[in-house]
Amino acid sequence: MKTAVCIKQVPVFSDGKMDPEKGVILRDGLVSAMNVYDLPAVETALRLREEAGGTADVFSMGPLQAADAIREAYAMGIDQGYLLSDHAFSGADVLATSYTLAQGIKGAGKYDLIICGRQTTDGDTGQVGAAIAQWLHIPYAGGVTAIISRKPDSITLQQRLDDEQVTVKMSYPCLIAVDRSIYISRMKSLPGKIAARKKGVAIITLQDLEDHDPQHYGLSGSATKVEKIYPPERTHKEPIMCLNTADAVNEIMKILENSKAV
Amino acid sequence: MGRSLIFPIDDKYQSYLSDESHLTGFADSISFPGNEEEIRTVIAQARKSGQSITIQGGKTGIAGGAVPQGGHILNLSNMNQVTSFRTTEEGLFLLTVEPGVTLLDLTREIKKLDAKEELFWPPDPTEPSATVGGVAACNSRGLTASLYGDAKKYIYAVRVMDADGKTTEIICGNQSGKAQSGIADVSKVHLGGEGMFGVITELTLILLRKPREIWGICFFFSCEPDAFSFAERLVLYVEEPLGAKIAAAEYMDRMTIDMIEERKPNTSSIKELPDVSPDAAAMIYVEIHGADEAAVEKYAEELLEMAEACHVAADATWAVSGEYEVEKLRAFRHTAAESANLYIEKISHTYPGICKLGMDMNFNGQSLASVVSYIKESAEKNGLKVCIFGHIFGNHLHPNILPDNLEQFHKGQEIILEWAAASNKNPGEQNREHGIGKVKKQVFLSTVTEGTLQQIEQQKKTLDPRGFWNPGNMIDT
DSSP states (O other): OEEEEEOOEEESSOOOOBOTTTOOBOOTTOOEEEOGGGHHHHHHHHHHHHHHOSEEEEEEESSGGGHHHHHHHHHHTOSEEEEEOOGGGTTOOHHHHHHHHHHHHHHHOOOSEEEEESOOSSSOOOOHHHHHHHHHTOOEEEEEEEEEEEOSSEEEEEEEETTEEEEEEEESSEEEEEOTTSOOOOOOOHHHHHHHHHSOOEEEOGGGSSOOOGGGSTTTTOSOOOOOOOOOOOOOOOOOOOOOHHHHHHHHHHHHHHTTOO | OOTTTEEEOOGGGGGGGBOTTOOBOBOSEEEOOOSHHHHHHHHHHHHHTTOOEEEESSSOOSSOTTOOBSSEEEEOTTOOOEEEEEEOTTOOEEEEEOTTOBHHHHHHHHHHSOOSSOEEOOOBOSOTTOBHHHHHHHTOOBTTHHHHOOGGGGEEEEEEEOTTSOEEEEETTOOTTHHHHSOSOHHHHHTTSTTSSOEEEEEEEEEEEOOSEEEEEEEEESSHHHHHHHHHHHHHOOOOOTTEEEEEEEEEEHHHHHHHHHHGGGOTTTTTSOOOOTTOSEEEEEEEEESOHHHHHHHHHHHHHHHHHTTOOGGGOEEEESHHHHHHHHHHHHHHHHHHHHHHHHHHHHSTTOOOOBOOEEOTTSOHHHHHHHHHHHHHHTTOOEEEEEETGGGEEEEEEOOSSHHHHHHHHHHHHHHHHHHOSOHHHHOOTTOOTTTTHHHHHHHSOHHHHHHHHHHHHHHOTTOOBSTTSSSOO
């Protein structure tokens, strides 16, 4: 079984400073790590490989330092990492990002299953997985909370749809976006971490892709442009009350009753 | 007493009668001064009413140092400002803060400083809600003390107010106060003095450049002798590669791991860590700091070899790097202490009077194996549960007795005295990382040398002849 996982390097903390021209977060000097929602996606791929054999690879798009996120995946046990990195890819929105990743995955081999995390902590759209599936013309299931069974030609999984859980059987190739609750991801092991630093990352540039028209990538290939990034203004302040125990209990009960919570 | 500054102890202030040791005290009134002038007013009022003062910071202490024994509680949590930052000509980074700044806020404020390099304050007693004043009062050490040393090493100056409301600026290490007080370096009395000699109203901290590389590694052992063997090798290992040093080496037994695992689902800082294998009998956490990634990695490789020789499954180790990720493993270690404290909190609801039965012991000159075996056998013989964790260097362990009832609690109190006597010749002089307070006083007094005790009593007589400050801490007054 051949599995690909899409991962992203994101800032661990950000004060929301953005490039006014491109409308993207300024990442220089920020501590970065693999997006936490991608960790269960990597874990899912590794567990499937442990059960069914085959390979588990990762794909990421970003500047060259995003290779560090791929090394994190190596330290967890991933076989091969591909980094789509080219000046032409910068400033991409969901449309252009998903197209770039789809092109990269398509060019790297024939994958049975592509796994994405639920969303990223910086872009937060949660739409890249579905868009990749669309570009590759393969079925997609989001909100996957469990892998129920796996066969040589298909996978059966549990998917959360608003208020209900459904069981879905999908034929390969297909793409799933896993919920964070699917697995607690494994830690990097020390030998894995040491080996990861020495392992190469395959860099894919625009010229390596089947479609190398720069107009289809980055800012040029994007359908949307971010005007402004800013933290939401706090308009509601919760009052702090200092009361004795009996009064505090009465006050809490009043609030709960007013909000119809009880 | 002034209405807006001093409040009588009523229902609302009950939580201020206790700290993390779960020892509960009593007091007449409490204040939350916001500046030195308000402290001075409170002191004057307390003096007028013949009350003593107990100083409080974050109430995170586990020795009951901030638990009042009557009188007034001077809570410094509102004195929480970072006041200035400067770099000296000698290249020292000095940050002046009020005593109520928590370690969490301190870290945040340091990040915001207009410094060219990333800086940090090394003392790290792992509890982020502890205040700088509390850390100074206990001269805390924490996780990385084997590399960085104790808190007083990173305090440049303190401003102290006495019972007359007079403030004195003390440059640490300066011996000019000798003529006046007869004490060579009065800063040493206040740092680690548990608030018994005056109230610290301001501290100037020495910040260091952050190490460029930080790695945290957890090694799991399927049997305790393997963990002990690894610990011995760590202690004896002298060929540290240039540019990398071990900053922390922590031991944790299975009982501690189980307590952490139980709390994990409800502890946000660690709930996303995977479960520790049920086969693990013990864990050792090692943190490496260095300026150079290659040197740190080389050290990690050597540790891996050493661990494999002690039958560690290499693939089952946990290894992370960078402050953000290392923080998760530190949080795991911190939950050890917190779990023991919460166990006591829970049982004290059923059996009021039970408080922390933890120790802060150096077993210098003995092997970790013999120390852990001794504690476990002693606890077992007396029908007591015990969890053991702590610092490998210096065998500075924190065994915590977990009593099921009052009878076991009283038995535990006796056993801890036995352990203290067995720990080493002068434990009272060495084991004050958490403070002595009231909870550990009996153990301290049973083991402290006559000379040290006399010295402390003399200092108290000189600096606080009326017994105004923090009565009940450390010595009988």
